[in-house]
Structure formats: structure tokens, C-alpha cells
Amino acid sequence: MAGSGKAHLRPADETLMRVEDLNVEFPVGRGRTVYAVSGISFDIAKGETLGLVGESGCGKSTTGRGILQLPKPTSGSVQLKGNDLMALDGEGMRATRTDLQMIFQDPISSLNPRRMIGEIVAEPLAVWGPFDEDEQWKIVAQMLDAVGIDPGVARYKRPHEFSGGQCQRISIARALVMEPDLIICDEPVSALDVSVQAQILNMLEDLKAQYGLTLVFIAHDLAVVKNISDRVAVMYLGKMCEVSESDELYANPAHPYTSLLLGSIPVPDPTANLDDTVTAEGELPSPLAPPSGCRFRTRCPLADEMCERVEPQMRRVSDDHYVACHHPLIEADPATEVTVSNS
Amino acid sequence: MTVVGSDTARLAKADTNEPLLVVKDLKTHFQIDAGLVKAVDGVSLELDRGKTLGIVGESGSGKTVLSRSIMRLNIANNVINTGSIVYDGEELITKSSKQMQKLWGVEMAMVFQDPMTSLNPVVRVGRQLTEHLRYHLGVNKAEARSNAIELLRSVKIPEPESRIDNYPHEMSGGMRQRVCIAIALACGPKMLFADEPTTALDVTVQHQILNLLATQQRDRFMTMIMVTHDLGVVAGRADEIAVMYAGKVVEKAPTGTLFSDMRHPYTQALLWSIPKIAQPKHTRLNAIAGRPPDLINPPTGCSFSPRCPYAQDKCREEEPPLVGGSTPGHQFACWYPVGSKENEEAYAKNLADGVAVTLAAEGKITATEELTAEIIADLDLGEAVIDVSDPTTGEGAD
Numbered sequence: 001m002a003g004s005g006k007a008h009l010r011p012a013d014e015t016l017m018r019v020e021d022l023n024v025e026f027p028v029g030r031g032r033t034v035y036a037v038s039g040i041s042f043d044i045a046k047g048e049t050l051g052l053v054g055e056s057g058c059g060k061s062t063t064g065r066g067i068l069q070l071p072k073p074t075s076g077s078v079q080l081k082g083n084d085l086m087a088l089d090g091e092g093m094r095a096t097r098t099d100l101q102m103i104f105q106d107p108i109s110s111l112n113p114r115r116m117i118g119e120i121v122a123e124p125l126a127v128w129g130p131f132d133e134d135e136q137w138k139i140v141a142q143m144l145d146a147v148g149i150d151p152g153v154a155r156y157k158r159p160h161e162f163s164g165g166q167c168q169r170i171s172i173a174r175a176l177v178m179e180p181d182l183i184i185c186d187e188p189v190s191a192l193d194v195s196v197q198a199q200i201l202n203m204l205e206d207l208k209a210q211y212g213l214t215l216v217f218i219a220h221d222l223a224v225v226k227n228i229s230d231r232v233a234v235m236y237l238g239k240m241c242e243v244s245e246s247d248e249l250y251a252n253p254a255h256p257y258t259s260l261l262l263g264s265i266p267v268p269d270p271t272a273n274l275d276d277t278v279t280a281e282g283e284l285p286s287p288l289a290p291p292s293g294c295r296f297r298t299r300c301p302l303a304d305e306m307c308e309r310v311e312p313q314m315r316r317v318s319d320d321h322y323v324a325c326h327h328p329l330i331e332a333d334p335a336t337e338v339t340v341s342n343s
Numbered sequence: 344m345t346v347v348g349s350d351t352a353r354l355a356k357a358d359t360n361e362p363l364l365v366v367k368d369l370k371t372h373f374q375i376d377a378g379l380v381k382a383v384d385g386v387s388l389e390l391d392r393g394k395t396l397g398i399v400g401e402s403g404s405g406k407t408v409l410s411r412s413i414m415r416l417n418i419a420n421n422v423i424n425t426g427s428i429v430y431d432g433e434e435l436i437t438k439s440s441k442q443m444q445k446l447w448g449v450e451m452a453m454v455f456q457d458p459m460t461s462l463n464p465v466v467r468v469g470r471q472l473t474e475h476l477r478y479h480l481g482v483n484k485a486e487a488r489s490n491a492i493e494l495l496r497s498v499k500i501p502e503p504e505s506r507i508d509n510y511p512h513e514m515s516g517g518m519r520q521r522v523c524i525a526i527a528l529a530c531g532p533k534m535l536f537a538d539e540p541t542t543a544l545d546v547t548v549q550h551q552i553l554n555l556l557a558t559q560q561r562d563r564f565m566t567m568i569m570v571t572h573d574l575g576v577v578a579g580r581a582d583e584i585a586v587m588y589a590g591k592v593v594e595k596a597p598t599g600t601l602f603s604d605m606r607h608p609y610t611q612a613l614l615w616s617i618p619k620i621a622q623p624k625h626t627r628l629n630a631i632a633g634r635p636p637d638l639i640n641p642p643t644g645c646s647f648s649p650r651c652p653y654a655q656d657k658c659r660e661e662e663p664p665l666v667g668g669s670t671p672g673h674q675f676a677c678w679y680p681v682g683s684k685e686n687e688e689a690y691a692k693n694l695a696d697g698v699a700v701t702l703a704a705e706g707k708i709t710a711t712e713e714l715t716a717e718i719i720a721d722l723d724l725g726e727a728v729i730d731v732s733d734p735t736t737g738e739g740a741d
Binding site for chain 2: 055056163165193194195196197198199201202205220221222223224226227228229230246247250260261262263264265266283284
């Protein structure tokens with residue numbers, strides 16, 4: 001993987017957001033740089049849920065934050081409805097942020113423990129209006145109701161009086177209150193129990209239908225991502241490996257890494273060989289010095305000399321299924337261009 | 344000489360068929376300002392040598408407290424422990440911490456959930472590994488070190504000769520968990536407790552660690568208790584599974600039976616609420632309504648009744664006992680067990696009465712049978728265990 005290329009992008013007029021060649025790098029002193037996200041391109045259509053999956057450290061959260069310009073990416077373009085967010089100045093970006101909202105992983109620490117729920121959810125309205133408190137409360141109550149929290153009861157309570165699942169519902173209400181175009185959900189259900197996780201996932205689906213939400217759903221749990229996403233992008237060490245409609249991706253993974261991920265899900269089979277066999281060896285290399293060529297080659301069972309030299313480009317496998325690999329598990333269209341990686 | 348003597352005794356015992364661990368009516372209650380927290384409330388179980396027991400439940404169901412209670416790690420002034428824990432013929436519940444120290448590490452050991460915090464950050468992993476080798480086995484420094492290197496090699500840490508001098512922060516999460524496993528295995532315990540050993544790890548690393556635990560268990564003929572909230576983690580690896588809810592075991596069965604013939608509504612609800620890879624996208628999940636009960640004031644009757652789609656008046660008044668099912672070793676505690684005629688009647692009555700039917704029951708309206716078959720196929724237990732006519736639907740999960 002470790003692929004670049006834009007073969008998988010759809011025409012600009014069909015999409016709500018289009019991210020091209022996004023690079024996020026962090027200097028870590030002594031002249032070293034963490035290459036967190038390198039040359040990622042993707043797009044999101046209105047009303048679509050894009051799932052971003054990968055191991056910890058693959059850059060999925062950084063990508064989500066890059067969209068919000070938190071922090072501003074090193075290079076690339078992030079276009080929301082045709083406006084390049086990278087080109088905006090501080091005030092312009094501030095105004096645009098109302099269209100973009102975020103839901104965080106830890107529901108309890110993402111709410112201010114000293115404020116009341118009514119204030120927390122009304123906060124965006126207090127900044128952007130309406131400024132009339134009764135009007136604000138009307139909107140807040142409606143949103144709390146939509147996420148299954150009784151507004152009358154919750155208004156004067158504080159976060160510690162609610163369970164993790166309820167706090168996550170409140171975070172979602174806070175994100176919805178500005179009626180954003182796009183919501184970035186960064187591992188929104190990872191900290192929750194399975195039974196509560198199911199409640200939140202169902203609720204996100206309902207809210208999506210009701211408000212026509214567009215979501216970027218970041219998670220490491222492949223089953224959760226499949227359940228909620230229309231399209232899934234698999235990331236590895238700051239690169240995109242495979243993008244596909246989600247049923248297709250899980251049925252026919254084309255990238256060896258996707259296949260490794262799917263194979264690692266605990267499959268309850270008493271007859272399975274429990275020895276450490278093929279694929280699962282090794283761990284993520286350091287993003288300080290990512291491998292040349294395809295970044296997955298150090299763990300890939302199919303890697304050869306070409307993978308070391310040439311970075312694979314996104315190629316079409318079937319309709320809405322693209323892979324960046326020299327040796328995909330499914331036949332792909334020939335690459336349109338070949339670039340030799342310098343690093 | 345006493346050491347040798349007890350070793351022979353131990354070996355002789357290993358040949359017998361008596362269970363290694365027998366827990367009877369174990370209760371662990373915590374006295375706190377708000378009241379008495381009944382974290383574990385009357386659990387009984389038996390575990391044969393070399394077998395794996397999976398303990399499954401939501402947060403707060405008491406699964407971690409149970410495993411720690413068996414190891415007697417919950418010793419404090421406000422902890423009330425009653426019941427009986429017989430390990431290898433010895434009663435543990437009356438033992439003090441001091442007496443337990445002789446058993447910890449040598450007889451029983453634990454792998455904790457969070458490898459980031461369960462190692463001492465300012466001590467090299469080598470010393471953490473050799474500490475109890477030297478304490479329990481009385482080996483000298485050089486021997487302990489070479490043993491430790493062997494242990495690191497056996498848990499597949501690359502270049503153990505140099506890794507042994509690392510500090511924990513120089514290792515990744517997966518490697519640290521391997522070190523934790525090596526520490527637990529160091530003195531050759533007969534019983535290993537794994538408390539959510541992979542919850543903090545990535546899915547690929549989780550796979551490696553679970554395989555490592557399984558091979559180590561087989562090679563050393565260890566008995567294992569694996570505590571997890573993920574039914575998928577234990578389904579393929581445990582011989583028996585106990586499902587806990589509100590401090591009690593509500594259903595216990597051999598793994599195959601539990602999935603093919605589950606009788607407790609909570610087990611069913613738990614399984615249905617998990618998103619499955621084999622299901623198409625946007626499949627509606629059967630969430631369990633409500634939340635786990637307050638353990639200080641648990642509901643009267645069956646503690647699952649407030650969330651149960653089949654609950655009747657009887658459930659809310661009288662607590663169901665743990666009774667045996669049709670398969671040997673299968674036990675469940677429910678007045679209206681899933682799959683029985685009473686259950687269907689109770690459900691029909693709840694529907695007719697317009698009782699708030701939880702989402703778990705919505706699945707029943709759509710297609711109970713297909714869904715269950717699909718889930719079983721998804722779990723891929725194989726035809727030998729369950730008779731499913733078309734097991735091919737689960738292939739997406741492979």
C-alpha cells in the first residue's frame with residue numbers, strides 16, 4: 001500500500017468534500033520528522049459515511065483532524081463544497097468550522113465536568129447565535145430529544161451524573177446543534193460497552209436518515225466500521241491502501257493488508273490452527289523513517305524488489321473499489337502512471 | 344527437602360481427575376460510603392486441569408472482580424469475601440496475603456489488561472522478569488537471567504539478549520504485553536488468569552497475543568481463565584464460557600452449546616448486539632435497552648428483568664436459580680429461557696400488553712431463526728458442533 005494516486009476520486013461536483021495529496025508532518029526535534037499522513041486523497045459525497053480503518057499509528061485520526069485544520073496540514077488541499085480550507089485565513093476558517101463538527105473518543109473527558117448539560121450543548125449557539133436564550137434552549141432541547149436524552153432532566157445536570165453512553169449522546173447533540181455539513185467521528189464507540197455501542201450506532205444511523213448527515217467514521221473495529229459505512233478506506237502508516245464500497249471490501253479484499261486485518265478478527269473456530277502462521281507477524285514500522293516504496297512491504301508476504309523501489313498507485317479493481325498495491329489479491333487495472341519514490 | 348516432597352505430591356495430583364479449581368458460592372462485597380456493592384454475588388464454578396474458561400460480561404458485571412477474588416488479590420479492610428475457593432485441594436479463602444504470596448506466580452499468575460501500566464516504568468524488563476524467579480525458585484543471578492532470556496524468546500520477542508535490558512517505554516504495546524505474559528509464565532504456574540489481555544491492543548496484535556497464549560497454554564498444560572467483554576475472543580479459544588451479569592453467572596455452558604443452544608435472554612441479547620462482519624452494511628443492531636443495574640441496590644427478582652424483552656411479573660419478584668439444561672455442563676438462570684414454550688408465551692404476552700419491548704426483541708419480529716442461524720454461521724463453529732444447514736454464509740469472516 002503505501003499508495004498515492006487519485007484514480008479513486010469521483011468528479012468534484014458529486015462530492016461534498018475532496019481531499020487531495022494531504023500531508024501532515026510533525027517535527028520532533030533534532031531534524032527528525034514524523035510522517036503521520038503522506039499524500040492521501042479521498043472524497044466524500046453528501047449523505048455518505050466514509051469509514052477510516054487501520055491500526056493505531058496509521059494516521060486515521062490525524063487525517064480526521066487534518067480535515068478540520070487542527071492542526072493545519074503541511075501540504076495538500078481540503079475542499080469543502082469547492083472552497084479550499086487550506087487557503088483560508090484564521091477568521092475564514094473560524095467561520096467555516098460551523099460546517100464541520102467532531103465527536104471524540106472519550107465521551108466523559110470531552111465534556112467540561114463543571115458545566116451543565118444545557119450550557120454544554122448550547123455553547124456553539126452562544127458563539128454563533130441565535131443569542132436569545134429561549135430560542136437556544138428550544139434548539140438544544142430538540143437535539144437532546146433526538147439523541148434520546150430527556151432535555152428537562154438533563155438541562156441542569158453535569159456530565160458526571162451520566163453514564164459513558166449518555167455522555168456520548170450529549171457529545172453528539174452538541175455536534176449536531178450547528179447543523180454541520182460534515183461530522184468527523186473519531187472512535188466514537190471504542191470506549192463503550194457492546195450493548196451501549198449498539199445503541200449509539202443505531203442512533204447515528206437514525207440521525208443520519210433524519211438530518212441527512214455526512215460522516216467520517218474513524219475506528220479500529222472492522223465490524224463496527226462495516227456496519228455504519230457506505231465506503232471504507234483502509235490506511236497504513238500514513239498512506240491509503242484500499243478504498244471501496246464496504247460490502248465489496250469485506251467480501252473481496254484486494255490489498256494484502258486489508259486481508260491481514262480481516263484475518264486478525266477473532267474468528268471463533270475451535271478447529272482453527274492456533275499457531276502463529278503466515279500473515280500476522282511484525283508490527284508497525286516507525287513513521288519517523290517509513291520504508292521506501294510500498295510502506296507495507298516490511299510485513300507483506302507478497303513483497304518483492306519492485307515494492308521496495310516503486311510506490312504503488314491507486315488502481316481500479318471494480319466499480320468503486322480501488323487498491324494501491326503491486327500484487328493485489330484481485331486483478332486490477334494497469335497503473336496509469338508509475339513514479340519512483342525518492343525516500 | 345520439603346520442596347521436593349511437595350513437588351512429588353503435586354505431580355501425583357496432576358494425574359487425578361479432580362478439578363483444579365472449585366469455587367462455591369463466592370461473594371465479594373465492597374463496603375463503601377454509599378452502601379454495600381455486591382460485585383460478585385454467589386458464583387460457583389469448577390475448572391478441570393488444562394481447560395480454558397471464558398468469563399464474559401459487560402463492564403461492571405463483576406468478571407474482573409471474580410478473577411481477582413479467586414486469586415485473592417482483593418484483600419482490604421472494606422472487602423467482604425465469603426464462600427469457598429478450593430485450589431488443588433487447598434482452601435484459599437482463609438489465607439492471608441502473606442500465605443498467598445507463596446502461590447502467586449508459582450501456582451497462579453495473572454496477565455492484566457493494560458500492558459502500558461502494569462510494568463514498572465523505571466525498572467528494566469529483565470529485573471521485572473527475574474524478580475520472582477529468584478524469589479520463588481531461588482536461582483542465582485546468572486541463571487535467572489538466562490531463564491529470562493529463554494522466556495522472552497518463548498513469547499517471541501526478537502533479540503531477547505538485548506531486549507532484556509530495555510525499559511518498558513522502549514517497547515510497543517504488543518511487546519509489553521508479551522513481556523507481561525513472560526512474567527506471568529516465569530515460575531511455571533498451573534493456572535493463568537488473563538484479564539482482558541488484548542483489549543488495549545490493535546486487532547493484528549490481538550491475534551498474535553491470543554495465539555501466543557493458546558500455544559503457551561498447550562505447551563505447559565496450563566489451566567486458564569480468560570476474562571473478556573468480547574464473545575469473539577473466547578468463542579474459539581475457551582472450552583467453557585460463563586456469562587456474568589450483575590455479579591452472578593447467568594449462563595454457563597461448553598462453548599459450542601452456548602452458541603448453538605443459548606437459553607438466557609442476556610446471552611442472546613449480548614450476541615445480537617455485536618456488529619458482525621458477515622452482515623451487510625447498515626444492518627440494524629439489536630441493542631440492549633437500558634444499562635446494567637446498580638450493584639448497591641440491584642433490582643428484585645432477576646437482575647436482567649428491567650432490560651429483558653421476555654420479563655414477566657414472576658421475573659421481577661423471584662430470583663431464578665441456576666438450573667441444568669439438556670446438555671451436560673449447561674446451566675442457566677431464567678424463568679422463561681430462550682427457545683422454550685414459556686418464553687414464546689411470555690414474549691407474546693408482552694407484545695399484546697404493549698410493554699416497552701426492548702430492541703433485542705425487535706430482531707425476533709423480523710426473523711429470529713434466520714438471524715440466529717446467520718450468527719451461528721458467522722461464528723463459524725463448524726458443523727460438528729452445531730447443525731446448521733448452510734454454514735457457508737459465514738465465509739466473509741474468514
